[in-house]
Amino acid sequence: MKITEVSAVYPKWKRLPVGVWQSHFWQIVVRVKADNGVVGYGYGGGGEPACLVVNQHFRELVVGNEIETADDIRVLWDRVYALSLPYGRKGLPVMALSGLDLALWDLLGKARGRPVYDLLGGLCKPKVRGYATGGKLEQYRDMGYTAVKFPPGKSASEADVRYTVDMARQARSIFGDDALIMTDPYMAWDFDTTKLMADALREFNLYWFEDVTTPDYLEEQAALREIIHPINLAGGEHEFTRFGFTQIARAGALDIWQPDVAWCGGITETLRILDIAREHNVPVVPHRGGEIWGLHIIAATDCEDLAETHPERWEDSADELWLDEPQAVDGYLTPLDRPGFGVVLNEAML
Numbered sequence: 278m279k280i281t282e283v284s285a286v287y288p289k290w291k292r293l294p295v296g297v298w299q300s301h302f303w304q305i306v307v308r309v310k311a312d313n314g315v316v317g318y319g320y321g322g323g324g325e326p327a328c329l330v331v332n333q334h335f336r337e338l339v340v341g342n343e344i345e346t347a348d349d350i351r352v353l354w355d356r357v358y359a360l361s362l363p364y365g366r367k368g369l370p371v372m373a374l375s376g377l378d379l380a381l382w383d384l385l386g387k388a389r390g391r392p393v394y395d396l397l398g399g400l401c402k403p404k405v406r407g408y409a410t411g412g413k414l415e416q417y418r419d420m421g422y423t424a425v426k427f428p429p430g431k432s433a434s435e436a437d438v439r440y441t442v443d444m445a446r447q448a449r450s451i452f453g454d455d456a457l458i459m460t461d462p463y464m465a466w467d468f469d470t471t472k473l474m475a476d477a478l479r480e481f482n483l484y485w486f487e488d489v490t491t492p493d494y495l496e497e498q499a500a501l502r503e504i505i506h507p508i509n510l511a512g513g514e515h516e517f518t519r520f521g522f523t524q525i526a527r528a529g530a531l532d533i534w535q536p537d538v539a540w541c542g543g544i545t546e547t548l549r550i551l552d553i554a555r556e557h558n559v560p561v562v563p564h565r566g567g568e569i570w571g572l573h574i575i576a577a578t579d580c581e582d583l584a585e586t587h588p589e590r591w592e593d594s595a596d597e598l599w600l601d602e603p604q605a606v607d608g609y610l611t612p613l614d615r616p617g618f619g620v621v622l623n624e625a626m627l
Contacts (some may be wrong), residue, residue, distance in 0.1 A: 285331035307376035317384025321376020378543025386617035397577035421607035424457035431465035461487035475505035495528035514564035
């Protein structure tokens, strides 16, 4: 089938507080159409600027290409990436390319009448264990979750350390000894704060610390791995392509990799990142893995049996961009068996 149309749009998201980057650079929807009438949709990052990248550059590179196999998508990915290098090997251009790649996988699945996980080799995991991100611990337990990631204090102040210890104590008490407990300061800690928090939280047996610093500090993260052990150091949501994860591997910077499928380069590049992870014996838990894009790749590969969810999202149906997206049942998610990624786009939000 030949690609005849490529376009991207920035959905009408709910109003967010002034200064929040998601107000301007959040997720875009990429649409590709083939000459057989099949339409594929993908999800990328970068907001309106990423839409310009897709609509003014990627479109020229993609329209007219034949897509019949996954290899065709990989070849096209490499060409688009190479021709966008002058304006960025990471960040916004790769986020835009992620949306394009996912749309092509959705298109191929729909054209073949098969779910994306089938194109990846079939289900390894008929259902995937979810973990809840947020602070409503008792609610998550009552929903059936056995894994949770809570927000910690953001500094080394006595108040923030005390708050973080209290949250960890509550989580362990509510979920029990066998649950996975994680925390994510979202790059707010530094080297010393991470050490301090690790010491303060030892008794609660946390599974990982996520994104303790910005991804630039690879040597520091490698040193922290040894210091905070047996707590794992996780990260990678703000790293891009296999080339970025190769640098993480060489530095020995992380115990657990968390590529974001809708940011790091799509399905195509996540598969390549998984190849590198296998070579270095590093487990992979995709960021936002409970969303359909990550869920298909978790279910069909040797990614860890763990997918991030945000239960509060399901409380506000006004922001439901993808209709029929799987929700956790008793703490587990099941990928849809419909063609492509299996969801329907809510056109009212475009």
